Structures are given as structure tokens and as C-alpha cells.
Amino acid sequence: MRHGVARFVIGFLALPVALYLFYVVWPFAQAAGYSLTDWGGYSDRQQFVGLENYVRLLSDELIRKAFWHNVFFLVTVPLFTIALALFLAFLLNVGGREDRAGIRGVLGSGVYKIIFFFPQVLSLVVVAVMWQQIYRADGQGLINGVLMKVGLVDRDNPIAFTNDPEPFLGVPAVLWWLLLIAVWSGAGFYMVLFSAAMQSIPKDVFEAAILDGAGRFHTFFRVTLPLLRDTVSVAWIYLGFIALDMYALVFVMTPSQGGPNHASEIFASVLNFTAFQKGQFGYACAMGVALAIFAILLAAAQLKITRRERIEY
Amino acid sequence: MSATPDLNRRTLLRRAAAAGLLTIPAAGLLSACAGSEPAQEQSSDVEKSKDNPFGVQDGSSVKVVIFNGGLGDQWAKEDEAVFKAKHPNVTVNMSSTQKIKTEEQPKMATQPSDVVMNSGADIMDISTLVNEGAIEPLEDLLAAPAWDSEGTVADTLLPGTVNDGTYQGKFYVVNVAYTVWGNWYNAALFEKEGWQPPKTFDDFFALAPKIKAKGMAPYVYDAVHGYYPRWALMATIWKSAGKQAVIDIDNLKENAWKADGVLPALEVWEKLVKDKLLLPGQLDHTQSQQAWLDGKAAFIQLGTWLKNEMAETIPPGFEMRLSDYWSLGAGDKAPNDVYAGAGEGIVVPSKAPNKAAAKEFLRAVLSKEGSAKFAELTKSLASTRGSGDNVQDSALASANELMSNAPQDLVSVKFWNFYADLDKESQNLSAELMAGRLTAQQFVDGMQGAADKVAGDSSIKKQTRSA
Numbered sequence: 216m217r218h219g220v221a222r223f224v225i226g227f228l229a230l231p232v233a234l235y236l237f238y239v240v241w242p243f244a245q246a247a248g249y250s251l252t253d254w255g256g257y258s259d260r261q262q263f264v265g266l267e268n269y270v271r272l273l274s275d276e277l278i279r280k281a282f283w284h285n286v287f288f289l290v291t292v293p294l295f296t297i298a299l300a301l302f303l304a305f306l307l308n309v310g311g312r313e314d315r316a317g318i319r320g321v322l323g324s325g326v327y328k329i330i331f332f333f334p335q336v337l338s339l340v341v342v343a344v345m346w347q348q349i350y351r352a353d354g355q356g357l358i359n360g361v362l363m364k365v366g367l368v369d370r371d372n373p374i375a376f377t378n379d380p381e382p383f384l385g386v387p388a389v390l391w392w393l394l395l396i397a398v399w400s401g402a403g404f405y406m407v408l409f410s411a412a413m414q415s416i417p418k419d420v421f422e423a424a425i426l427d428g429a430g431r432f433h434t435f436f437r438v439t440l441p442l443l444r445d446t447v448s449v450a451w452i453y454l455g456f457i458a459l460d461m462y463a464l465v466f467v468m469t470p471s472q473g474g475p476n477h478a479s480e481i482f483a484s485v486l487n488f489t490a491f492q493k494g495q496f497g498y499a500c501a502m503g504v505a506l507a508i509f510a511i512l513l514a515a516a517q518l519k520i521t522r523r524e525r526i527e528y
Numbered sequence: 529m530s531a532t533p534d535l536n537r538r539t540l541l542r543r544a545a546a547a548g549l550l551t552i553p554a555a556g557l558l559s560a561c562a563g564s565e566p567a568q569e570q571s572s573d574v575e576k577s578k579d580n581p582f583g584v585q586d587g588s589s590v591k592v593v594i595f596n597g598g599l600g601d602q603w604a605k606e607d608e609a610v611f612k613a614k615h616p617n618v619t620v621n622m623s624s625t626q627k628i629k630t631e632e633q634p635k636m637a638t639q640p641s642d643v644v645m646n647s648g649a650d651i652m653d654i655s656t657l658v659n660e661g662a663i664e665p666l667e668d669l670l671a672a673p674a675w676d677s678e679g680t681v682a683d684t685l686l687p688g689t690v691n692d693g694t695y696q697g698k699f700y701v702v703n704v705a706y707t708v709w710g711n712w713y714n715a716a717l718f719e720k721e722g723w724q725p726p727k728t729f730d731d732f733f734a735l736a737p738k739i740k741a742k743g744m745a746p747y748v749y750d751a752v753h754g755y756y757p758r759w760a761l762m763a764t765i766w767k768s769a770g771k772q773a774v775i776d777i778d779n780l781k782e783n784a785w786k787a788d789g790v791l792p793a794l795e796v797w798e799k800l801v802k803d804k805l806l807l808p809g810q811l812d813h814t815q816s817q818q819a820w821l822d823g824k825a826a827f828i829q830l831g832t833w834l835k836n837e838m839a840e841t842i843p844p845g846f847e848m849r850l851s852d853y854w855s856l857g858a859g860d861k862a863p864n865d866v867y868a869g870a871g872e873g874i875v876v877p878s879k880a881p882n883k884a885a886a887k888e889f890l891r892a893v894l895s896k897e898g899s900a901k902f903a904e905l906t907k908s909l910a911s912t913r914g915s916g917d918n919v920q921d922s923a924l925a926s927a928n929e930l931m932s933n934a935p936q937d938l939v940s941v942k943f944w945n946f947y948a949d950l951d952k953e954s955q956n957l958s959a960e961l962m963a964g965r966l967t968a969q970q971f972v973d974g975m976q977g978a979a980d981k982v983a984g985d986s987s988i989k990k991q992t993r994s995a
Contacts, residue, residue: 353809494656
């Protein structure tokens with residue numbers, strides 16, 4: 216590289232890199248530093264305590280509970296979101312009738328695309344507030360109201376939704392109701408992502424499959440899915456991060472931010488309580504660092520498992 | 529490119545870094561812990577006088593942050609005018625928000641505002657502030673001459689106000705609103721139906737079938753925020769088991785939750801739930817309050833901010849009246865003690881740059897003129913004497929009446945301000961009890977277990993109360 220070019224490149228990169236270092240990397244480093252102290256968060260006094268906070272983390276019952284709730288989301292959010300997004304993308308792009316015009320999506324797929332993508336335009340908090348009305352636990356709630364009119368729900372015993380800690384398949388009901396919102400709000404974006412990937416698959420591949428007598432089922436599982444492998448893998452990692460967070464939904468939707476009675480406690484809600492209510496910032500920082508390490512390991516493992524030779528077309 | 533591009537770039541970076549200090553870094557959960565360098569405190573060498581007991585400097589400025597919740601923020605603007613009348617050359621920078629903790633906590637260790645109203649759902653934990661030395665003791669404010677009446681500031685306060693703001697033996701928090709809690713009902717409806725507002729749970733259980741016969745639920749509560757039903761539970765415990773029992777609970781005394789009278793106080797609530805006297809559905813505070821206003825339920829328990837909070841949707845002809853929490857009956861230790869106290873706390877951060885002006889501002893808030901405006905605007909009593917004397921309002925009048933018939937002791941509970949863990953646990957268990965998922969016995973056992981855990985945790989600083 217000529218000298219002038221290097222200078223030019225550095226000139227352009229210096230500011231963004233500096234901003235990134237200052238606003239992202241530096242706070243992370245600070246948090247890691249604080250995680251080794253007993254800082255309370257409201258003063259400038261702190262004592263170095265070594266790895267004590269991390270040792271404490273291992274025996275914290277609430278954190279263990281929160282961890283398993285995060286694992287629940289980690290498994291279910293990507294699974295259901297990707298499955299739904301793939302299904303919709305397939306229908307919208309190649310699921311329709313085959314005729315002289317070739318392969319295309321179901322009737323009105325353009326309209327559906329906009330409708331399904333819509334939740335992505337809304338902020339998660341707006342989504343949560345809207346769902347509060349849908350989930351409202353009396354006759355004025357959208358779901359309860361309709362079901363009561365139809366007679367499927369007893370007027371004296373409405374569905375409690377996010378206020379319901381009773382286990383369903385071994386997991387508190389409140390988590391399933393939150394999952395529904397997460398999947399609903401996430402599926403649209405991944406549908407668009409998969410649609411784009413599907414459109415880059417040459418039509419002749421599908422036509423060849425159809426000529427060979429493959430139905431929709433086989434086209435999807437034998438042709439589409441293998442060719443989307445890279446995109447699905449990336450989506451899986453993104454959704455994994457979203458599942459590790461889930462904070463906005465828990466914060467807005469559940470009683471006492473993680474309730475009822477700790478039934479929807481997640482890493483972020485315990486962290487928030489520990490830092491801001493209990494005033495144990497050092498310990499809370501240790502939680503944050505542990506979560507960050509966990510997320511990085513997860514992404515690394517994911518990329519390692521799904522790495523494969525790419526198919527060129 | 530110029531001859532000294534690096535210098536320019538460095539200047540630019542330095543500016544970017546400086547701009548960064550002014551904003552809160554928002555890089556996710558981890559960065560919540562980031563801090564920065566402390567600001568310099570303005571020194572005060574102004575002579576102190578009766579009209580300026582803290583030596584406020586002319587030309588200085590004071591930054592005031594008001595919580596803009598159920599009480600609004602107009603009253604604070606009136607206080608600003610009161611303050612400016614005595615100190616025209618001091619600049620008041622007032623802002624209001626609902627995100628107290630989000631906005632103020634990151635600044636507490638370094639460059640806080642001078643006056644912070646620490647209230648609402650997004651509140652900074654008061655014990656943590658005290659333990660960390662982050663807020664200023666305000667004994668000198670209590671001893672200072674009152675703004676516009678005889679005696680000291682302390683003399684002008686309603687009973688309980690100093691006690692409610694005292695932590696570890698020192699006065700830290702100026703609670704500006706005086707709240708009376710109890711059971712609310714629609715007096716117009718009760719008169720029409722010939723119903724007598726109950727005094728005891730037995731009265732209530734006798735009245736309940738008549739209310740149900742009118743197609744109304746006897747009782748509605750906030751099922752989302754555990755601290756709402758907790759007021760009622762603790763008031764019943766106080767009335768049944770007496771003041772000392774609650775003091776023991778607050779002081780984490782061994783087996784305090786197993787004392788005589790505590791379990792029966794919770795069993796009446798268990799019965800209320802089991803007998804299906806609650807409005808079906810798990811409503812939050814405003815939803816339940818609206819359901820009560822809509823006549824779906826006869827009683828709701830709350831503090832005196834109710835009227836102001838629901839002002840826009842009170843139906844015509846609806847006459848809000850406050851009655852005391854119900855007692856259990858003959859065996860009660862303190863059946864007539866009223867749940868009242870000062871709330872909506874204002875604090876002065878220890879690192880505030882202009883503490884003198886901050887205290888002077890609080891003196892103005894507690895003035896006769898300011899308090900009267902407060903009561904007029906918020907329909908709530910201020911924590912100074914006589915603030916509601918000239919306000920015409922039936923809800924406020926019923927609260928006044930309740931207070932005038934109250935004996936000297938006021939129901940007050942401290943443990944949820946002392947210990948964040950117990951706060952959370954008691955909210956959770958209160959909600960569970962009211963949802964019918966816990967029995968009274970399980971509630972008592974759960975709270976005792978949580979209290980023992982806090983008592984045995986050496987990382988939690990202990991606090992005590994004596995009165």
C-alpha cells in the first residue's frame with residue numbers, strides 16, 4: 216500500500232474506532248474491573264475482593280433459576296422463530312402454484328410480507344405495551360374478552376397470562392406467553408432475511424426438483440433448507456443473543472419485573488435488581504461479565520458446529 | 529491534507545471524549561457500571577442569617593429534579609416561585625422526569641443534581657444511598673428557622689415526618705406528601721343502598737353478600753404490583769398484633785413473623801380470597817382503580833393520591849370517601865391506629881455542588897405558602913401542618929377526618945426500605961397470597977425464612993428502628 220493511502224484509511228477509521236473503544240470496549244473493561252470489587256454504585260468507595268463475586272455467583276439460587284429460564288428462551292426463541300420464518304418465507308417465495316410463469320409464492324404474498332414484517336418496525340417496548348392490552352387479565356383484554364364472549368373462558372376465572380406462574384410442560388406459563396410475543400415480533404424480520412436468501416437461489420434448481428417429481432415438502436427439506444444453511448446459522452446466533460437478553464419483555468410485561476414470585480426471572484432482571492435495588496454493583500457486574508463470556512462461547516460453538524463448505528451457485 | 533493532520537484529529541478526539549462525559553454511555557447492561565471523575569464543590573463563605581441560614585451564594589445555581597408522577601410537577605414550580613422571592617439572584621434549574629434512578633444514579637458518585645426527588649417505580653434504593661454515604665444528613669435543615677412561620681422547620685412538620693425520613697439515627701429524607709391509607713368506597717352508593725362502611729373484617733364479611741347481590745364484587749386490588757396489597761396486609765398485622773410486633777419484624781428479631789396476632793391478620797385475607805370476594809381478573813393499579821370507579825367493586829385500598837391520579841375519569845355523582853383499614857375485632861392490640869405517613873422523598877446528594885442552596889430550596893418547599901399550594905394542586909396533604917386547611921375537597925376532608933380521630937401512633941413499616949431483598953420477597957408473597965396460591969401460614973413461613981436469610985447475610989448492613 217502506498218503511504219498516502221494508508222494515511223487516508225487511518226484518517227477515516229480513527230474516529231469510529233475511537234468512539235467504539237470509548238463507548239463500547241471501555242465500559243466493558245470497566246465492568247470487568249468493577250466485578251472484582253464490592254462497589255455499591257452510588258459512591259466512589261470500593262474494595263478489591265478478587266474473584267469472590269464469581270464464587271458467590273455459583274451458589275446463588277436466584278441466578279440459577281434465571282439461568283435456566285434463559286436457557287429455555289435460548290432453545291425455544293431461535294427454534295420457533297426460525298421455523299415460523301422459514302415456513303412463511305417458503306410459502307411467500309416458492310410455495311405457490313407452478314405455472315407457465317415458473318415458481319412463485321402464494322397469492323397476495325407481497326401484502327403478507329408487509330404484514331409479517333410490521334412488528335419489526337415497532338420498538339420492543341411498544342410491542343410489550345400493546346401485548347399488555349391483548350393479554351389483559353379480565354373481560355376487557357382482547358383474548359380474554361373474545362374467549363369469554365364465545366364461552367371458552369369462565370368470566371370468574373380469566374386467563375392470567377403473564378401473571379400465571381403455574382407450570383406448563385415443566386416451565387412457568389408466564390415464560391410461554393412471553394415466548395409467543397418474542398416469536399411473533401421476531402419472525403417477520405427473519406422471514407425477510409430468508410426470503411432474500413431464497414431469491415438468490417437460482418429458479419432452475421427448484422424447477423429441476425419439480426421436474427424430478429419433488430412435492431413442496433421435499434423441495435423444502437431437500438433443496439431450500441440445505442441451500443439456506445449459512446443464513447439460518449447466522450439467524451440462530453442473532454436470536455440466541457436476543458434470547459439471552461429478553462429484558463424489555465420481562466421488564467414491561469411481568470409483575471415485579473421477574474414475577475410472579477420469580478417465575479420469569481432472567482439473568483438481566485436479577486442483574487438489574489442486584490445493581491439498582493440491592494446496591495451491589497460489583498456483584499451485578501460479575502453477572503454481566505459471566506453473561507458476556509457465556510454469549511461469546513455460545514457464538515463460537517455455534518459457528519464451529521455449522522461451519523461447512525459453501526455451495527457456490 | 530494539511531501539514532498537521534494528526535493534531536487536528538487529536539483535537540477532534542478530545543472533543544468527542546469531552547462530549548462523552550456529558551452523556552450517559554448506553555452500551556448495554558455492562559456499561560451500567562461505568563463512572564467518571566467527581567465535580568468540584570462550590571465553597572460557601574457567605575454570612576449565614578435567619579433569612580439565609582445555609583449561606584446561599586448570590587449568583588450560584590441549584591439543579592432540582594422533580595418526580596413527575598401522580599402528584600404532577602406544578603407544585604414544584606410554585607415552590608420555585610416561593611424560593612425566588614427570597615433569592616432572586618439564585619438560578620433554579622428545574623427539570624422533571626419519571627426515570628429518577630435511570631437518570632440520577634449514574635451521576636450520584638460524581639456530579640449529581642443538588643435536589644433529587646427520589647420517588648416512583650424507578651427509585652434509587654434509599655438504604656443503599658445511606659449506606660454508601662451518597663446522600664447528605666439534613667439535621668441542620670430541621671433546626672433551621674421555618675420559612676414563613678414561627679419556630680424551626682421541624683416544628684412545622686406533621687407527626688411521623690421526621691421519623692419517616694430517618695435512617696440509622698439521622699434525618700436524610702424530606703418526604704413532602706403526607707399520605708393516609710385505607711379502604712375507599714363510594715359514599716353516594718353506600719348511602720343509596722343503606723350500607724354501613726365496615727369497621728372490622730366481620731362487618732365486611734357480613735356486608736359482602738349484600739354487595740354481591742347487587743352484581744358487584746366486594747373488593748378489588750392491584751394484582752401486578754405486590755406492594756399495593758402489602759400495605760393492607762401490614763396494616764392488618766399492625767392492628768392485630770400491635771406496634772411492637774411490626775417493630776420486631778422491621779428489626780429482624782427472631783421469629784418476629786410468628787408473633788401472636790400476625791397469622792390471624794393474614795388468615796382473614798386468605799378467607800377473603802377463598803370466599804371469592806375479589807373482582808375476577810389480575811388488574812394493575814390504574815385498571816383496578818378504574819374498575820372501582822366504574823362500580824365493578826365496592827372497596828379498594830389505597831393512599832390519598834388516588835383522587836389526583838384518577839381525576840380525569842371519576843364519574844359524576846361518585847363520592848370518594850376514605851375509611852380506616854378494617855381490624856379483626858375484640859382481640860386486636862391497636863385497632864384504631866391509622867396508616868399514615870410522609871412519602872415522596874426528596875434527598876440532597878453528598879456530592880451535590882450547591883448543598884446550601886439545595887437545603888434552602890427544601891426550606892422553601894416546606895414553607896406555609898408552598899405547602900398550601902401543594903395541597904391545593906395535588907389534593908394531597910403536604911407533610912407540614914395545616915396545608916389542607918383551605919382546600920375544599922370531600923376525599924381530602926375524609927382523610928383529614930380520619931387523621932383527627934386517630935390515636936397518637938401511626939402505622940408505619942420500615943423493613944422494605946431497610947432491605948431490598950425483603951422488599952422483593954414481601955411483594956412477591958403478598959401477590960401470591962392475594963392470588964390464592966399461598967396460605968397465610970405459608971406466607972408467614974416464607975417471610976420468616978427471607979428475614980432469617982437477610983439477618984444471617986453479613987454483606988447486608990443492618991438497620992434498626994426504635995419507634
